[in-house]
Amino acid sequence: MSHPRDVVAPLVPRILVAALRRVPDQDSSVRAALVDTARTAVAASASTSVVLRPLTDALLHEQDQCAQLAAALATATAVEASAVTVDLASYLHRLQPRLLKLLRSNAFKAKPALITLIGACAAMGANAEVTASISCLRDAIASDDWAARKAAAEALAALALEHTDLLTTYKSSCATFFEARRFDKVKVVQESMNQMIEAGKEIPGAEEDECSSALPPASQSQRRSSLTGSASDGRYPAASLGSNSVPLATRKSILSVSRSSLSDVSTSVIFWTFSRYTSCSDFLTFLSEAALLALSIV
Incomplete structure (x- = not known):
């Protein structure tokens, strides 16, 4: 009570x-x-x-x-x-x-x-x-x-x-x-x-x-x-990642995708490109410039 x-x-x-x-x-x-x-x-x-x-x-x-x-x-x-x-x-x-x-x-x-x-x-x-x-x-x-x-x-x-x-x-x-x-x-x-x-x-x-x-x-x-998404597995601490930074694993994945894409280029395209150049030295110059461009993108 x-x-x-x-x-x-x-x-x-x-x-x-x-x-x-x-x-x-x-x-x-x-x-x-x-x-x-x-x-x-x-x-x-x-x-x-x-x-x-x-x-x-x-x-x-x-x-x-x-x-x-x-x-x-x-x-x-x-x-x-x-x-x-x-x-x-x-x-x-x-x-x-x-x-x-x-x-x-x-x-x-x-x-x-x-x-x-x-x-x-x-x-x-x-x-x-x-x-x-x-x-x-x-x-x-x-x-x-x-x-x-x-x-x-x-x-x-x-x-x-x-x-x-x-x-x-x-x-x-x-x-x-x-x-x-x-x-x-x-x-x-x-x-x-x-x-x-x-x-x-x-x-x-x-x-x-x-x-x-x-x-x-x-x-x-x-x-x-x-x-x-970047630090949930504990390998990439949140404090070490800036807003414009990319984790190493992401860079590796981009590089692998780029390499696979380059390897898939058809041979017909390569021969067509070669036919545009009259000399072998011009074609080698083109290849070196293309390689530098690919590296700059990666």
Whole structure:
């Protein structure tokens, strides 16, 4: 049975206090119930900070690993369930540096859940939160903990979808690093890595973005189709091909076609041409000029 928000909102702080008493519980069902409570509290509360403040306090001060895990997951769920408001952006702007510092602390054991929270805050936050999170998420990709690698890959995939334009400057520096970790030894991590790499392909490169902004819409579509046809197999990088350049394979095909065309000239035409010249030297001059003309066309 649902109740009006005005009736439930004053009770949200008391509900959270009661729920947070069960944070150290090792039972996964209790942890899942806490996560559901955080999601429901956000929907019932008039202000997001009313819900996030007690959750983050528990996250920053709990020393038990189970408590840290439950608090991080509940906070991440609350952030994801929140509406994008000025109040939320201001709170996340103050919270993000503390989360990044906590991730570097050896006292915090539930790193995968914290990485999930950092990714959620970056996805819901402003540009500053995104740029501050990229380096730590990139480092987490190389972690020895497979759960941390999986959480970082999922967070980066979400950022690639939410903040495509903002991640343009990071694509060239991170693409090779991520590609080398595509084949993770843990299957679930490998799937997350592949999803992250596929999401990263939607991010335009820095040079491509600058060129695209200077072109009219029709030219952009023609340029994309041209790059797809010439560089889709990976042998001819798009950045190395200018608008007037021709790939080596294309030049070879033109040359082969020209040679085959020359070989198909009928002997009657050759004899007719020879009959127009009174001397052999004139005919040799004609052949040399024709050869130079054919080479200039190729």
